[in-house]
Amino acid sequence: MAIKIHGMPQSGCTLRVLAAAHEKEIDYELVHVDLKTGAHKHPSFLSLNPFGQVPVFQDGDLTLIESRAITRYIAYAYENQGTPLIYQDPLQMAHLTVGLEIEAHQFDPVASKLGWELVYKNYLGMQTDEELVKEYEEKFAKILDIYEVYLSKNKYAGGNSFGLADVHHMPALETLNGTRLSKMIDERPHVSAWCKDILSRPSWQKCLAIKNAAH
Structure with a gap:
C-alpha cells in the first residue's frame, strides 16, 4: 500500500485527513503515532515532520504535513475518483475557497x-478554564450566527454542493457537538441541519469507527 497516514485517531487534524481519504475512496495504511507517550517527538517521526505534529501523509515518494494542505492534495490528485471535493467551475471554486478560508481563520481558532x-483537557487529566470557555462561547455564538445566515442560502459551507470546506469542519463539529455547546448548534436550524448532514456521511462514520476502536 503506497499511501501512509501517520497520526492518532483522537486527533482532529488526523481525522480531517482520514475523512478526505474516505470521501475519495483511497486505500491507505494508518500508522499510529501515540501523542500521549511523546511518539511525535521521537527522532524517527521528526524526520518526517520537524515540527512534531500529526498527521504526516506519504504517497509514494511524496511526504506532506499540515492537514489542510494534505486534504487539498488528496482532492486534486485523486479528483477523478470518489466524491468531488473541488470544482472545475471558477465561480464554484471561488465560493469553496472562501469557505475553506473562513473555516481556517474564523471558525477553527475558536472551535x-x-x-x-471542554474535551481534550479532560482526556489529559487537566482542569478546564471556565472563564476562557465563557469568553470563547460568546465568540462561537457570533460565528454560528453568521453561519446560520449563510446556510439559510447555501446547503454547504462552500456553496450548494458538499466539498472540501465541509470536510475541514467535521472534526471540530463532532467534538463540540458532544459537549454542552451542542445546544448552540441545535438552536440554529440551518447550522443544525448542515451539521447533521455532514456528520452522518459514511466517510465520517468510518472515521469515528477508527477513533472508537483506538480507545
Missing part, C-alpha cells in the same frame, strides 16, 4: 480552543 478546554 479548537473550546474543544481543548
